[in-house]
Amino acid sequence: MINLKIFLIGLKSLKGAKSPAIPLAACFIALGALLKDAGLNIQQSAASSLFTYALPGQLVMAESLLIGTSIINIFLAVWIVNYRLYPMTVSLFPLLKHRSQPKWKYYLSCHFLAVTSWLIAKDNHKKINQKNRIDFWIGIGVGTCTVAVITTCLGFLLADYLNKEMLIGLAIINPVYFYCMMLNAMKVKIILVSVILGTLLGPFFFLISSEWAILIAGVVAGTIGYLVGRIKYE
């Protein structure tokens, strides 16, 4: 059903100098502390990381609970924050597709789509035979999601010992780590243009619309990057 050898290769991507385990852990430790502040118990905090496994959406949920927002508004706010997972899935799953693999693997394993796992899979998928890439992806997903759940619990337990400065330090790890990982992909010209424009347009559109800034900036910058590649090709 799942090729164990390939699954373990995916799982082992958490080791080494490019390990996502430390930055991922730092982000979810900070989240665990925030979830405790929001009134969740340790089981609920772990369940949130296990079933949502998308840090920005979980942050929105925690902050919404703190200010007493309605459930419908939480749904809409989380959906708006996490819609970025849609283009990320479409830009990864065609690379993992194979006719011999059952569809349920794709429908269930898409739950593991998050920035960390996406960047690891984009960087390493070529090392794996196309037929087995979905098992490699499941290995990455199980590994990263497990780290997220364990460190959420750790953050919950450490909440009383973390001061403001330490929480600020933990929060910067996320963007630094993701940007370093993206530098590899920026060796391709169209990705370089897309990333630089996205970085500039994200904060710019935020001044116009805080809710839709990321979507608009992503589509505009990505389309310009794509067109730059087309012009070069033609």
Place this chain on the structure above:
Amino acid sequence: MSSNLIILAIIVTSVATYISRLLGAFTSEKVSSTSETFKWFNCVAYATLAALLGRMIIFPAGVLAQSELITRLLVFVVCIIIYKITKENLVIPTLFSFIFLSTLSYLI
């Protein structure tokens, strides 16, 4: 806050997140990895992530908003340089970013 409300919020958050992922998996069935559509989605995905990171540094939410913009920019640029100097080691710049920004936030 009632326990039922928290459980409902966790379920709603999980469903709202999974919808985008599942729709992406459905769309992927019709998209070839060599098609122009795929290339466009690839550019948009990277650009969206970059936009999110740009916003996190310039206009952060949560606890990061309590730090100064200049310190976040300084830490960010120094860590990118460290990443390049250390031959693309990810652990060193990420750990350094934690220590550097925590220290700057304490001092300023």
